[in-house]
Amino acid sequence: MTNITAVDEPSGPRPSKGFNPKRIVIYGIIIVAAMYYLLPLYVMITTSLKGLPEIRVGNIFAPPLEIITIEPWVKAWTSACTGLTCEGLAPGFWNSVKITVPSTIISVLVAAVSGYALVNWRFKGSEFFFTCLLLGSFIPYQVMLYPMVMITAQLKIFGTLWAVILVHTVFGMPILVLLFRNYFASLPQELFKAARVDGAGFWRIFIQIMVPMSLPIFAVAIILQVTGIWNDFLFGVVFAGTQNYPMTVQLNNIVNSTQGVREYNVNMAATILTAAVPLLVYFVSGKWFVRGIAAGAVKG
């Protein structure tokens, strides 16, 4: 029967410190930062739910007081004027899907195979090839814009979806190949050797050994490409042709249209709709993204 006399001797779980000045400062900064980023979103959402008369009152921070309407959202999606036609953002949305999906799939697959080949199947000049790719990532897009126009024109795909897809795939290559190369280089070489001894060839090792081990880096690559391509404006405007304009271009046309009254609520709704896809991607995949980045970082 021991008497526990020394009460203040450390024992068991460490007591939590509760609120101390350091915590208050940290939380304060976090809250201010969060408000700074969330306020514009709040303004956009509230404005998109207001009617035009209420907007004209001018108090942009006020919540919708008169009526809450989804009319602006419907209009933005189906009937806002995007230049000559007034069909809303819907066609642009589908164009963006038609651009983003194939571009992402093609670029990620090509980059994964290239990265794998660069690490595990060193060929003559593979270092040179890699250096060229690296240099490629430092050249500003604008420099290559006109040559790309010429090339797509030569290929007779200028002004089609194929042109945008090709351009996105090409321009995504340097960063994606670098990403995959570094990841594959961080996997143990002996694994690859063991598979060779087991008789597996180039594709079998890639598909059955490498890909299952690199899902986090695939997630990172897909997120990078989906958001990057979805948010692209320049290549869409230049290469797609009017009937294939992606959502970003059509959003610009709605917001910057000079005829009639400025429908702020419709503009806001259209903007949120356009941003919804990348936003959703980040929400769903945030954890994967961090894990993939961390995996790459920890393993060098």
Add this chain to the structure above:
Amino acid sequence: MQSSVSIKDVSLNFGSVPVLQHLDLEVGQGEFIVLLGPSGCGKSTLLNCIAGLLDVSGGQIFIGGKNVTWAEPKDRGIGMVFQSYALYPQMTVERNLSFGLRVAGMPKDEINKRVKRAAEILQLEPFLQRKPANLSGGQRQRVAIGRALVRDVDVFLFDEPLSNLDAKLRSDLRVEIKRLHQRLKNTMIYVTHDQIEALTLADRIAVMKNGIIQQLADPHTIYNKPVNLYVAGFIGSPQMNMLEGTLNGTTFTTDDGTVIPVGNYAFTAPATGSAKAVLGVRPEHIVMGEEAASMPYSTDVEIEIVEPMGSDTLAWTKIAGKPVTFRCDSDVVISTGQKVRVGFDPARGSIFNAETTNRL
């Protein structure tokens, strides 16, 4: 003996750095060869060349009488076990074992039969459905061995398979590998830098340094008759005692004038003239007390340090002004400062030319 693996004049350079230089090695059918050497001497490189994972810069490699210099790894009839196990992390043990067979397109029941047999030999049956991440180091290494086993190859290549394991497991698995070799009678080429592993497992040991095989012989010869100073110093723990001096006919005079008669030493060539030389004596060949008096050479020394090792005791002293260690029975009472008579028989030692470092 029919040769199973034969390496003829193989060289390998990484860029301009030569790693293997004109290396020759004949491995007999069913032989257990250990490649022993310090880190970076090219052991793994040689093994990778045999496996076909590295292209040689020159020379030829024959396995089972077939020239495989340009053959793919899978066509060489070899299985390989790596230091880091290199198990496919997303596959179960069973699928790890069967991967090579599935690649080869073998019928299902044959695959099952072989996996079952390998699992039984290596006592892996309880783990067949587990992923490698859920296995201990020893179990993982057994799976790696099993992967080579199922392929029914003629030649096993091991690249430091035990060096990631703790001491206890290492000695357990060492015995298992020896048992496996006795059961399967395959040719095995085993890389290690652990001399105990080399001495216990090998039929023959190849001691390597800088991509050159220094000596290729059975463990007894390597230990007792090292061909040069490097091998003598590399093998044996604690190290062989080295006394420097001059050899004149059959007398060895140390640098401080002590005369040691070496008349009964078996010279490789009849001794002529006088030359700088090194006399090497293993710690366990130096005896103490009455026994010492009957040795061709004996002297009175003072004990400086005593290290009890459990099975025996290691004592440090000085002979001819040089620090020398010797082993004695752990039951012998011996203490620092004690004066004892020690002696040895130079016939059991080794004499090297000090300039060429070769055995005389």
